Amino acid sequence: MTECAHAEARWELATDEDGWACDCGKLGFRPDLDAELIEEKVGAVLFWLAHHDVVSVSNGTTGDYIVANVAQAARKAGRYDQYTIVSLILSDPNLAGHAEYWAKRSAEWLDAEREGRGHEKPVDQVLRESGMRSLFEGVF
Numbered sequence: 001m002t003e004c005a006h007a008e009a010r011w012e013l014a015t016d017e018d019g020w021a022c023d024c025g026k027l028g029f030r031p032d033l034d035a036e037l038i039e040e041k042v043g044a045v046l047f048w049l050a051h052h053d054v055v056s057v058s059n060g061t062t063g064d065y066i067v068a069n070v071a072q073a074a075r076k077a078g079r080y081d082q083y084t085i086v087s088l089i090l091s092d093p094n095l096a097g098h099a100e101y102w103a104k105r106s107a108e109w110l111d112a113e114r115e116g117r118g119h120e121k122p123v124d125q126v127l128r129e130s131g132m133r134s135l136f137e138g139v140f
Contacts, residue, residue, distance in 0.1 A: 010040060013044065013048055038075060042089070045082060055095055070092060
């Protein structure tokens with residue numbers, strides 16, 4: 001029986017950092033793979049965040065840029081844990097437009113509230129028009 005070279009190693013989110021797995025089974029905590037396959041780990045974390053509507057990645061190219069930026073920053077810092085990766089993803093300049101958009105919408109809403117003129121559009125209408133979904137859609 002030949003030993004698996006883990007060519008298909010993949011990251012599966014795990015709060016105790018033992019999320020490396022392969023077709024041959026669970027590999028667990030592997031700091032060597034964290035450094036060697038940081039793009040794989042960053043990509044898995046980014047995909048999970050996008051899939052669960054925590055962040056919005058508009059296309060594959062944007063995702064590739066985020067992965068490259070975050071992997072480079074993680075290598076530079078010498079930190080490969082999920083918490084660092086999430087923090088780096090959320091601070092990536094490619095996602096800045098999302099925060100800026102909602103900051104602007106919040107300011108408009110608060111201004112309208114203070115001036116007593118009501119709100120031009122309810123937030124759920126803005127979400128529908130922008131193609132974004134609420135994190136709680138269908139929950140309540």
